[in-house]
Amino acid sequence: MKKVRLTLALAGLFLVSKSSAISLDDIQVWTGSGTNRAVLVIEWSTPQSLTNSSLPPPITDKTLVWGYRFNGTATGTQMLDAILAADPKLYVVADETYGTFIEAIGYNLKGDGVIGIADGTGTNFFTNGILTSVTVNVDAAHAINGSDLYWGGYLGPNWEVWNELGDAGGFLASPNRSINTYWTPDDTNAPYSGVHGQWEYSQMGLDDLPLTNGSWIGFSVAAGEFETNTASVFDVHKHAPPSPDGTYVAYVCNTNDFAVQIVSTSNVYATSPYNDPTAILNRPTLKFVDYLGTGTTNRVKTVEPPYWTAPDGSDVITKISSGGQITVKMGRKIYDDPNNPFGVDFIIYGNSFFSASGISGSISDGTDLDSAGLSSGFYGHPMTVSVSQDRTNWFTFTNTQSLFPDNAYRWDETNHSWTDEEMNPTKPLNPSVYAMNFSGQSVASGLNQFIGAAGGSGYDLKASGLPWIQYVRVQPGPGTYTVIDAIVAVNPVVVGDAVSITPDNIASGITNLFFQKPDDLSQNLIAIHFGSVGGIAKVSTIVLSNFSSFAPVPGNVSSAYQMTLKPVTGTSAVNYIADVGLRVGENYTGNGGDLRVFQWGGTNWISQPFTFNLTNDEAVVGGVTNFSAFVVSQIILPQLSIQPSTNGFIFQFTPVPNCTHVLERSTNLVTWTPIATNAPATMQPETFQDDDAPPNNAFYRVLLDVP
Numbered sequence: 001m002k003k004v005r006l007t008l009a010l011a012g013l014f015l016v017s018k019s020s021a022i023s024l025d026d027i028q029v030w031t032g033s034g035t036n037r038a039v040l041v042i043e044w045s046t047p048q049s050l051t052n053s054s055l056p057p058p059i060t061d062k063t064l065v066w067g068y069r070f071n072g073t074a075t076g077t078q079m080l081d082a083i084l085a086a087d088p089k090l091y092v093v094a095d096e097t098y099g100t101f102i103e104a105i106g107y108n109l110k111g112d113g114v115i116g117i118a119d120g121t122g123t124n125f126f127t128n129g130i131l132t133s134v135t136v137n138v139d140a141a142h143a144i145n146g147s148d149l150y151w152g153g154y155l156g157p158n159w160e161v162w163n164e165l166g167d168a169g170g171f172l173a174s175p176n177r178s179i180n181t182y183w184t185p186d187d188t189n190a191p192y193s194g195v196h197g198q199w200e201y202s203q204m205g206l207d208d209l210p211l212t213n214g215s216w217i218g219f220s221v222a223a224g225e226f227e228t229n230t231a232s233v234f235d236v237h238k239h240a241p242p243s244p245d246g247t248y249v250a251y252v253c254n255t256n257d258f259a260v261q262i263v264s265t266s267n268v269y270a271t272s273p274y275n276d277p278t279a280i281l282n283r284p285t286l287k288f289v290d291y292l293g294t295g296t297t298n299r300v301k302t303v304e305p306p307y308w309t310a311p312d313g314s315d316v317i318t319k320i321s322s323g324g325q326i327t328v329k330m331g332r333k334i335y336d337d338p339n340n341p342f343g344v345d346f347i348i349y350g351n352s353f354f355s356a357s358g359i360s361g362s363i364s365d366g367t368d369l370d371s372a373g374l375s376s377g378f379y380g381h382p383m384t385v386s387v388s389q390d391r392t393n394w395f396t397f398t399n400t401q402s403l404f405p406d407n408a409y410r411w412d413e414t415n416h417s418w419t420d421e422e423m424n425p426t427k428p429l430n431p432s433v434y435a436m437n438f439s440g441q442s443v444a445s446g447l448n449q450f451i452g453a454a455g456g457s458g459y460d461l462k463a464s465g466l467p468w469i470q471y472v473r474v475q476p477g478p479g480t481y482t483v484i485d486a487i488v489a490v491n492p493v494v495v496g497d498a499v500s501i502t503p504d505n506i507a508s509g510i511t512n513l514f515f516q517k518p519d520d521l522s523q524n525l526i527a528i529h530f531g532s533v534g535g536i537a538k539v540s541t542i543v544l545s546n547f548s549s550f551a552p553v554p555g556n557v558s559s560a561y562q563m564t565l566k567p568v569t570g571t572s573a574v575n576y577i578a579d580v581g582l583r584v585g586e587n588y589t590g591n592g593g594d595l596r597v598f599q600w601g602g603t604n605w606i607s608q609p610f611t612f613n614l615t616n617d618e619a620v621v622g623g624v625t626n627f628s629a630f631v632v633s634q635i636i637l638p639q640l641s642i643q644p645s646t647n648g649f650i651f652q653f654t655p656v657p658n659c660t661h662v663l664e665r666s667t668n669l670v671t672w673t674p675i676a677t678n679a680p681a682t683m684q685p686e687t688f689q690d691d692d693a694p695p696n697n698a699f700y701r702v703l704l705d706v707p
Contacts, residue, residue, distance in 0.1 A: 021173040021243040021414040024214070027067040028562050029542060030549040031086040034071035038079055038215040041065050041174065042105060043241035044149045045420060049224035049233050053156025054140045058221075059252050061420035062149055064107065065174075065244040068211075069549060076163075076206030076217050084129040086546035091115050091126045093134050093152060099205060102159050103138045104152025105219060108145060109250060110519040111543075117141040117152070147252045155226045161202040162218040162240045165195060169212030174243045175199045179416045182223070183238040191235045197415070199240030243414040248452025249496045249518070251424035256331035258282050259487045263391065263471065267324025269481070272315075273308060277326055279315035284349040284425045284454060284486040286408045288316050296364065299418055300408040302455065303372065303443055304363040305351035306485055317351050320474065321481045327391070327473040334489045335468045336461035339514040339524060341493050342505070344428035344458035348474065349485040350403035352380030356443060368416050369443035376439035378405050382477030383484075385459060387469040395464035400477045404434055406455030406485075413444045423450065426491040428458035432504040432536075448568055451500050451538055458490070494518040495525045495561065498540040500568055501533050501576075515541045526561055527581035527618065534575040536568045544629055551604050552658035552681060554707050555596060555633030558585035563627035577625050581618040584632050588617060594636060596706065597621055600629035607707055635659075638702050648693040653702055655680045660705040663688040665698055672701070 024037050042064050046057040066087065068079040077100075084090060089111055093104035108115055116125040119136040123144060143150035153159070164171045178197030185191030194201050199218060202209060209217065218241040224233035258281065265277045273279075284306075290296040291308035300306045306316045320326055334346050356363055357373040380402025386394045410421040429450060434457070438446045461469060476482040493499055495515045505511070515526040526541050544560035547553055553560075561582060567574050584595065592612025597619050598605035608630075610619045619632050638653035638661065655661050660679045664672040676688040690700070 021176060022065060023173040024067070027065060028540075028564060029544065029546065030067035030069050031082045031546050032069040032079075033548055034069045036070050036074075036211070036213040038068045038070070038074070038169075038211045038213075038217070039065060039174070040068065040079060040083055041216060041218040041241045041244055043218070043220045044105075044107075044151055045221050047157035047221055047223055048237055050156065052139055052225040053153055055152065055156070056142055058149055058151050059147065060149070060250045060422050062250040063241055063244045063419075063421065070211065074211040076209040076211060079211060079217065080206060086548065088113070088129065088545065091129045091131070093117070093131045093138060095134070095154075096132050099207070102219070103134070103154050104141070104150070105159060106143050106148050106150035108148050109252065110145070110147050112145070112519040114145045115148075116144040117150070118144050149250060151221050153222070153225075157222040157225055157234070159219050160222050160238060161206065162196070162199045162220065163202045163209060164214070164216040165198045165200045167200065167209070169214040171198070171214045171216055174414070175216055175218075175240070177240050177242055177415050181239065181417075182236070183240065185236070188236075189230060191230055191238075194238070196238070196240035201238060242412045242419050248424060248427070248498055249494060251422055251426065253283060255282060257426050257489050257491065258331055259328035259472070260331040261329040263327040263329055265320075265324070265326045267321040268326070269319035269321055274315070274317060274319040274483070276315040277318050279318045280326065280328065280484045280486055282486065284406060284408070284456070284488065285310065285316040286422065287311055298365050300406060301363075301369075301443075302354050302405040302407050302446065303356040303367075303369075303374075305353040305405060307351055317483050317485050319481055319483050320476050322476055322479055325473055325475045326484065327471060328487055330470050330472065330487070330489055332489060333468045333470050334461065336464070336466065337490075337492070338462075338512070339492055339516065340490045341428055341499050341513070342431055342458070342510050343460045343462060344431070344490050345461045346472065346490055347425070347428055347456040347458045347488045348383075348385065348403055349406050349425070349454075349456040349488065350380060350383075351483045351485060352378050352403050352405045354378045354405055354438065354443070354446070365418055369411050369447070370413060370416050372443045374438040374441050374443055374446050376437050378402070380405075381482040382480060383482040384475045384477065386473040386475075387461065387464055387466065388471040388473070389466060389469055391471050394473065395466060397459060397463065401457060403457045404429065404455055407447060407450060408454060411444055411447050423454040424452050425454040425456070425486070425488050427453040427493065428490055429453050429455060430500045430502060430505065431458065431508075431510070432502040435504070445569060449500070449536075451498055451568070456488070492516045492521050494521070495541050495543050498538050500536060500538050501530055502536045503533055506530060506533060513539055523583070524581075524616065524618075525559070525583045526563070528563075529579040529581075531577045531579070532575075535572070537565050537574040537576065538568050539627075540564045540566075544631070550600055550629065553598065553605060553631050553633060554658045555635045555656050556683060558588050558595065558632045558634050559583060560629065560631040562629045565627050575625070577623060579620055579622045580624050580627075580630065581613065581616070581620045582630055582632050584617050584619060588634065590634075592619065594634055595619060596633050596635055598631045598633060598707070605631065605707060635706055638704065640700065640702050642700065645689065645691075647691040649690050649700075651688045651690070651700060652685055654683055655686045656704060656706065657682055659707075661686065662703040662705070663690070664701050664703055665690060665693075667694055667696070667698055669699055
């Protein structure tokens with residue numbers, strides 16, 4: 001087993017949502033400063049073999065990416081140190097016995113600050129993102145926060161390090177892992193070096209790994225355990241990280257998001273494996289076994305819907321015959337929540353599908369979705385949906401529709417292959433997708449419209465007039481049957497995620513997008529009201545916690561966010577106009593009079609006019625036509641104190657960070673003379689001295705220059 005030497009630490013996270021390879025220009029949040037750029041990629045995935053490990057698999061497969069700026073020379077260690085210092089959600093376990101070896105990497109998805117690992121006998125907590133004196137067994141420990149991305153291993157599957165091919169930088173986009181599942185070793189008898197597409201298995205520790213402009217360093221979980229046998233999966237089945245993707249956050253499965261109880265059924269199809277009503281409980285199907293008896297397991301995709309059975313033999317879908325119905329109780333109340341994306345409150349999944357063209361043979365996981373084409377419409381089974389609070393009074397939606405196809409995993413368009421990164425079943429599709437004509441597009445291009453959602457058809461409770469429901473009933477359309485896979489409650493979109501906005505949305509009155517706090521879904525952090533949009537666009541958001549790539553921020557930062565808007569397909573710019581609401585910091589108690597909103601203009605911060613919504617603690621900037629970084633900053637005017645000194649007076653005050661302060665003196669309150677000037681970067685008290693005070697009366701003031 002190769003042990004990597006490094007000195008640790010990690011920075012500003014950005015999850016990018018293009019299906020093609022992420023470029024340096026796609027990364028929004030950077031740490032460090034300078035003209036050179038390097039990138040860190042980390043992929044959490046489930047190992048192929050769990051020998052020597054008792055860890056639970058990562059909660060989802062996910063690839064994240066960070067950017068690092070520098071001048072002159074730098075090393076992988078320096079990049080990691082800078083990123084760890086800048087991103088409080090990222091944490092690592094390091095063994096420094098023989099140089100620094102990374103044993104575990106975690107990411108606190110919800111940002112709730114509860115960071116630790118436990119093995120059943122003890123618990124270790126992290127300070128400043130790094131733990132070097134681990135006392136728990138890393139081959140048995142798990143993250144104490146069950147929603148964290150986490151993996152650790154020493155004798156079990158550990159973390160491998162990769163760098164760009166040639167180790168000489170120059171990669172403006174993520175190295176392409178290629179369509180091969182695993183690497184190609186240089187020597188199959190001693191497989192300790194080799195390549196995986198444009199990734200190269202690192203032969204140096206990070207403290208000896210030089211960075212140049214366009215360098216990429218990747219971490220991935222080994223396929224198997226530590227082995228001296230060169231034929232083991234650990235040695236033969238190494239894999240570099242896939243191209244990073246997804247401005248959407250990882251979905252953490254919660255059984256309360258789904259139907260949990262069958263209340264009643266009638267006219268259920270009589271033949272197995274479609275006659276079990278309980279098949280629609282819990283989450284939508286991820287994988288199923290080919291009914292032909294070949295034992296092939298395939299992912300659910302828009303061109304291959306769920307059918308037959310799951311890999312464990314359980315049923316995956318239920319067929320309701322003409323005149324029948326199925327009624328379920330949801331795991332939680334579903335509220336009519338206008339803050340949900342597009343106002344959608346729940347989603348129903350079936351087994352609808354598009355037909356694919358331009359391929360030979362049957363659809364499978366080996367089908368290249370970049371080559372396969374889509375038909376203009378899809379095949380499904382019409383159904384009528386009703387909802388209730390009490391199982392007595394029901395509201396029936398007037399439209400009888402076939403459910404939109406679904407897709408369980410992310411497709412890596414760059415590598416022409418599937419990842420194991422799950423799409424989010426609680427995130428609805430943009431309703432305008434249902435009416436799109438996909439004819440002539442590739443299947444992969446059609447999936448670009450999903451923006452991390454898993455598909456299905458969404459329903460808005462607003463039409464029912466009910467504030468909440470907990471029961472859902474599904475009936476086939478007149479004279480036909482229908483098929484159900486799952487019924488799911490929608491979760492709000494959080495900051496760090498992305499959704500789309502289209503001209504059709506604006507025309508139908510869907511103009512608001514809300515992004516909420518990951519660990520408190522009742523709190524909106526960003527609210528965007530679109531007045532217009534000139535095309536189909538993706539809106540991405542993140543919280544800013546590191547400003548090393550920007551000019552110093554005037555004042556005391558209360559909250560900071562970054563937003564981007566890009567076309568979902570193509571490269572043509574999308575014109576838009578929107579009002580942007582930014583929630584101020586949790587500890588703010590003022591009325592907005594002491595706040596400023598600054599927007600990044602590319603080289604400096606520009607003060608923007610805003611209104612303050614006291615009810616929502618929200619600063620609203622109107623008429624925005626170019627999303628970028630926004631900072632809500634508090635300007636607390638300095639209070640000047642004075643003390644006599646031997647030769648004059650000493651003045652002290654608490655400054656406003658990154659603003660110019662000028663101490664001035666006057667004898668007549670008309671003419672003012674500058675005594676001292678300073679522009680401190682922190683709120684540490686400042687001291688000025690006037691050793692040439694006039695013998696008679698004098699007046700003093702501090703002049704504050706806020707950009």
